Amino acid sequence: MQRIISALIILFPILIGHVFAQEIQFELTRVEGQTLDNSGFELVEVLEIQSNTTSIGSIYNANNQLYKVNIKKSISDGIKSFYKNSLLQIETDRAIQIRVVDFKISEKQQSGKVASGELKIKFMYYLKGSFEPVHLVDYEAGITYQRSIHRTDLVNQILNKGVANSLVFFNDWIKDHATYNRKLAKSVKLQIFEKFRKSDQDTVFYDSNQSLTWNDFLERPNRTNRNNAMIFTSLAMEGNPFMEDGVLVLPLEIKIYMLPGSSWVRTDGKNDYSLNHEQRHFDVSRVVGNRLINKLKAFDLNPENYEAEINDAFFESYREMNKLQEIYDARTRHGLDRNAQNRWDSILDQALKGDMEEIEKELKRGK
Template sequence: MRHVFFALFLFGLTSFSPSADPIRLRSESLPFTPKEFYIATVTDQRSEQGAIARLALVPNQAVQPVDLERGVASSFQQFINQGLKQNKKLRPIAMRVHQCRISETAKGNRVTGQFTFAVSFELLGKDDSGAETSTRLNDYRGSANYTRPIDQTAVIESTIRQALIASLRSLNEYMNRESGRNEKLAKSLKINFIDDTRITDDDTVHYNPARKLTWADFQAAPRKGSHYAAEVFTSFSYEGKSTVKDGVIILNLSAKAYMLKTSSWGRADTRTAYALNHEQRHFDITKIIVERFKRKMHPDSLTLEDYNSIAQYQFIESYRELNRMQNQYDDETNHSINQAAQERWNQKIDEELRTFGIIK
């Protein structure tokens, strides 16, 4: 008896979709030339990395992931370099890509696509230490819907390319419109100081060389426990307001040295001309510190990006300098008791006031 063995080989038949070619952006010369910027870099900052598209390419089969030929950043940078005139003497701008996504669905041989696109533009620079900085300028968002035959894919590349061009056109319009008036785009800084020398009848005496202190300005009661003949309360402050004109930040600063009447006092039995001069010199020292502060606020000492913080820092440093100089004055004159030292300080103070043009 013969035994016949049959071997049955089953071959699973799997249908393979053709491999989809990556999307290549077609080079195109853009119809505008930037006069304020060039695109220095493009970075891909999408939250969902990977292929930008899910395309329906074969009837009755799942969508396929398809990416730009060189990835988002390199493809966009290449397109920009080829199609946009890049003058590297202008402001360097970074393009940050936050969203670039195509999703398709197919019904028979008709495909519906949805495209979303979001980028931002940042001005690149460097701080005083040489570290790179970036300042957010402008955002662009776009979206599109389309339908296409399943065997025709040209609309995909065209949709991406037109969105990229639209974002660059939007940036160009923004830069042309804002370059002369937006503080973020200013190229230089100018400072105007306004001295507050008003002569008023209220509690505040603003420093004015034509208006010396009188004993009538010392209106507070003597401080309990103090053995001094008098005390004068002086201080200084500044206020600032900035505008931008023709790409220049104009910083208008109002600086004032002042004395408060209701915080200053003098004993009735010591109100002499000599004692009043000692208190006036405290006020003069405050004015000297204001003038020194003004000279620290030179445009070369400030940065366009952080001039306000630098001004605040210089103000605090000047305030500390004021306290040191006032203490030194009282220590060396022994609160006016040392007449020789008082005369030296009188001359020293007048000399510096002349240097600043406060007195002749």
């Protein structure tokens, strides 16, 4: 009997203070009885996106009247305070945003002395960084209960229990996923490589120890093209990232190749001079591939946008390759200017050794 009287004494000023609004306010505090080990995150933002944020529902008071339920200050402030008070505070750069889709409580009268209720929760967890937040995982749960109509304090326990369950869930999720979930990677490690690939009639891969021959030109000559020969060269980049001890590792293979089925030569154009001109087109692609490798090695990649940076670098190099091929043909007049051809032979030989000074000048000059 003393416990019921105490509850009524506590609620009495609330009833007087909110007689017109008919509201009751609860506070989210902390996980009861313990402080959780932090798996490596900080809750920095809580967004309320549920349809009605002015109230989280209704419960019955001791007079069997429905009262609207609010969280002290706000739902977002309450959840942030709860997480902060319940977790060990550590230094971490993993900033978390919670989007509150559902945090609602409702009750029904079982009798004049008993109310039954349900708390529904749905939190969406996002990783915040320099760009748009990245969705990680959702937590969705419910708690059903029965209580004495006089024990409104039990509702506060239910609310805190619901938030505590969400915290335990997400803290464990971070711990379980930190080492292998790409979204949680703290750094990116590039492994750039080239491997020997055997050439065939479909693809001839660049080999510094093996020059092209006319046998690598298999397409029929283009009747509308006035050139004696035409070569199709290109570069490609492939990689499949994986996680290793929380680090995102990205092996990247750079491939320089020509396509025999898209390259041709006229019978009267088969001579060593013309073959050298076509080989130098292949060398241009090799030089651009080397420049791409150097660019990638200099990157300090962010896990949030590493794909965009790498892809941008590749497409920039691809455009550079096409531009340099056009400049090479324009300067040499497709090989007809022998003095210019000799100069470009020297420029490309130096570039293949790593000296890009003349290549940089030509790219700045353009066609």
